[in-house]
Amino acid sequence: MSFVMATSPVKQASESGHNIHLDDIDRKIIQATQSGLALVSRPYDDIAKDIGISADEVIMRMHNMQQYGIIRRIAAVPNHYALGYKANAMTVWDVPDDRIDELGKRVGALEFVSHCYHRPRYLPGWRYNLFAMVHAHTREEALELVSRIAGLLGEDCRGHDVLFSTRILKKTGMRLIS
Amino acid sequence: MSQTSADMNDLKKNVPGELDKHLLNDFQYGFPLESRPFQKIAERLGTTEDIVIDRLNELQNQGAVSRVGAVFRANSIGASTLAAMSIPEARLEDIAAMVSGYSEVNHNYQREHHFNLWFVVTASDEQALNAVLDDIEHRSGLPVMYLPMQEDFHIDLGFDLKWT
Numbered sequence A: 001m002s003f004v005m006a007t008s009p010v011k012q013a014s015e016s017g018h019n020i021h022l023d024d025i026d027r028k029i030i031q032a033t034q035s036g037l038a039l040v041s042r043p044y045d046d047i048a049k050d051i052g053i054s055a056d057e058v059i060m061r062m063h064n065m066q067q068y069g070i071i072r073r074i075a076a077v078p079n080h081y082a083l084g085y086k087a088n089a090m091t092v093w094d095v096p097d098d099r100i101d102e103l104g105k106r107v108g109a110l111e112f113v114s115h116c117y118h119r120p121r122y123l124p125g126w127r128y129n130l131f132a133m134v135h136a137h138t139r140e141e142a143l144e145l146v147s148r149i150a151g152l153l154g155e156d157c158r159g160h161d162v163l164f165s166t167r168i169l170k171k172t173g174m175r176l177i178s
Numbered sequence B: 001m002s003q004t005s006a007d008m009n010d011l012k013k014n015v016p017g018e019l020d021k022h023l024l025n026d027f028q029y030g031f032p033l034e035s036r037p038f039q040k041i042a043e044r045l046g047t048t049e050d051i052v053i054d055r056l057n058e059l060q061n062q063g064a065v066s067r068v069g070a071v072f073r074a075n076s077i078g079a080s081t082l083a084a085m086s087i088p089e090a091r092l093e094d095i096a097a098m099v100s101g102y103s104e105v106n107h108n109y110q111r112e113h114h115f116n117l118w119f120v121v122t123a124s125d126e127q128a129l130n131a132v133l134d135d136i137e138h139r140s141g142l143p144v145m146y147l148p149m150q151e152d153f154h155i156d157l158g159f160d161l162k163w164t
Helices: A024-033 A043-051 A055-067 A097-108 A139-156 B005-012 B018-025 B037-045 B049-062 B089-100 B126-140
Strands: A071-078 A087-093 A113-118 A130-136 A160-171 B065-072 B079-085 B105-111 B117-123 B145-147
Touching: A024 A043, A024 A055, A024 B065, A043 A055, A055 A071, A055 B065, A071 B018, A087 A139, A097 A113, A097 A130, A097 A139, A130 A139, A139 A160, A160 B089, B018 B037, B018 B049, B037 B049, B049 B065, B079 B126, B089 B105, B089 B117, B089 B126, B117 B126
Parallel strands: none
Antiparallel strands: A071 B065, A087 A130, A087 A160, A113 A130, A160 B105, B079 B117, B079 B145, B105 B117
16 A cells, blocks of 8 residues: 655764664653743753752753754744745755755755655656745745755756745654654 | 834834844854853843843744754654645645644645655654655555655855845
8 A cells, every 4th residue: 555665764963974873861851941941041950850960960961962963953943824925835846866966955955945856756646855834924936945955956847836834733842752 | 122113014014123123134154152142242232131032032923033052953863754645635635634644744845846845854764764755655555755855955054134
C-alpha cells in the first residue's frame, strides 16, 4: 500500500560532521524544554531540580547542544499566522538533481523563505525535489515571491507548484522525546 | 509600562506596540542562554524583567508567540518525515482528525492540491516512525507518501517580521 520508503538516517552530527553523544541527562533536558520555557525569572531552576542537577549544568549542556547543532536556536518563536501572515505557501520545484545543492542554497538564502529542503521525488505522482516555504500577508504577495524564486531558478526550473494551506489542523513544537 | 489603549487597538490590527515588536522580532535568534534570560532582555530593551515576562505571557496568550525556548534541528535525535495523503473530500474531515490525534504528528495542514493533507511525523527512531505511518495507512485505507528531508538549505535565523 505504501509508496517506497526512502531511508532517513538518524543524524546526530553537527554541521561540520562531528558526532555528539547525548546522554540521559541531555534527553531529560530536551524533554523538559521542547514545549517551551516557563516565563519566570529563573526558568532553568525547576528543570534542574527535577533532573537533579544545577541550573548552570542545564545551561552548559544546552550551550553544548547548540554548538553541535542539536539546538538550532533559542528563541521567542513568533506565530506567523497570528501576526497577519495568513498566506502560507509550500512552493515545490522540479530542478536537476545535479544542480540542487547550488540552487537550494540560493533559494534558502532568500529572506522570505522560512524553510528550504531537498526531498525525494515520488515518480510518477510527485516530481518535485526542492521545497521552499513562503509566508506572506496575502496570496498575491505570496505569488509575487514565488515568481522571484522562479526568476532565480531560471531554466533550471522544469516545473513548479504552489500549495496554499487552507487550514492549520495542528501545529505544536516538535516532540523529539515523548 | 502598561499598554495604552492605542497599543491594544494596534495589536488587533496585527501592529503590536514598540516593545512587543522588539520582543517578537529581536529574539528569534540569540535568545540569551543564562540563568535570568528575561533580565538580560530587559537590559537590552531598557525595561524591567517583570515587564518582559508580562509582555511575553500576554503575547503567548494571544497566540502571537507560540513558545519561548529551544528550536531543535529536525532529525537531530529521533527520526522524522514530511508525509502527504490524497484524500477524497468526503473523508477528509475524519482522516485529518485521526492524523492529528497522534502525538507524533506535530504539524498537520490541509492544502489546496490533489495531495490535500500534509503532516510532519516525528518519533524516537525509524522503527517508531514507520509504525505510525503504517498505522495511518491501515486505519485510513489510503497510501501515505513519505518525503523525508535529504538536505536542509536554510540557515535558520528566524524570520524578519514586517508590520505594514
